[in-house]
Amino acid sequence: MSKLILVSNDDGVLSKGIRTLARFLKNIPNARVVVVAPDREKSAASHSLTLHRPIRYERIAKDVYSVEGTPTDCVVVAVHEILKRKPDVVVSGINRGGNLGEDVHYSGTVSAAMEGVIAGVPGVAISLVTANGRKPIYTAGAKFAVKLVKQVLNQGLPYGVVLNVNVPNVLERELKGVEIVKLGKRNYGSLIVEKLDPKKRKYYWITGDDSGFENIPHSDCNAILAKKISITPIYVDMTHHEMIETMKQWKL
DSSP states (O other): OOEEEEEEOSSOTTOHHHHHHHHHHTTSTTEEEEEEEESSOOTTOTTOOOOSSOOOEEEEETTEEEESSOHHHHHHHIIIIISSSOOSEEEEEEEESOOOGGGGGTOHHHHHHHHHHHTTOOEEEEEEEOTTSSOOOOHHHHHHHHHHHHHHHHHOOOTTEEEEEEEESSOGGGOOOEEEOBOOOEEEOOSEEEEEOTTSOEEEEEOOOEEEEOOOTTBHHHHHHTTOEEEEEEESOOOOHHHHHHHTTSOO
C-alpha cells in the first residue's frame, strides 16, 4: 500500500511554502500527497477549532483541498472526511516565518501537526526563519523535509511527539548542518500598539517586534543563528510530572 502524506499549514492553501513542500514530498517513492489547508492565511491561529459556524471545503485541484477554517480544522476534516483512511504522517508547512521558542504555543503550523498526533498520526511542522530580510528560499527546507519524512515513515515517532523543524533562510550550500535541540526563548518588543479610529475611539493591534533571543546553548534559536536546521521534539502532554509528586506533599 502506498504511503499517504497529509500536508497542511497556516499560511493558506495557495502559499508558496505549502506548494513547494508538497511538490518535493511527491518525490518520495510510493507516496501519495494530499494537501488540505486553509483558504486564507490563519497565522497565530494556535490550536483553535471552529465550533460556532459550519465548515466548508472545496477541491481546487487533484489532491488539493481548500477549507474555510483553521489549520486544526483542516486536519480534522481531512482525517475524518476527505481521506478514505488515516494518513501515515502529517506534515505542516513550510511556514513563512520561524516557530522558535514560545512561538510553538501560538503557531497554527505547529498545531496542525499536533492535531495529527492527537489523531494517532506522526506529525512534523516545518518553518522557514525569514527574519534576515532575504526573499524566502524554500528549496533547502523542502529537500530536508523529504529526508526527514522518509525517516519518520520508516522509524515512526512515539505517540504524542511532534517534530518542530526550523530552517534558516539561506541557500542549500550555505547550511551548516542539522542539530537536535531544545526550545529557546524569543524576545519581543511592545506587544500592544494603541491607535485612534476616525471617531477618536481607542483600538489596539497585538504585534510584537522581534528583538532577538536569549543565548541558550543547544537551543533552536542558537542553531538558526549558526545557520543550522533545528529539530525539536515537542510533546502534546503538558503535564509537569515532577510537580505532581511535589504537590502531593501540600496541605490541600
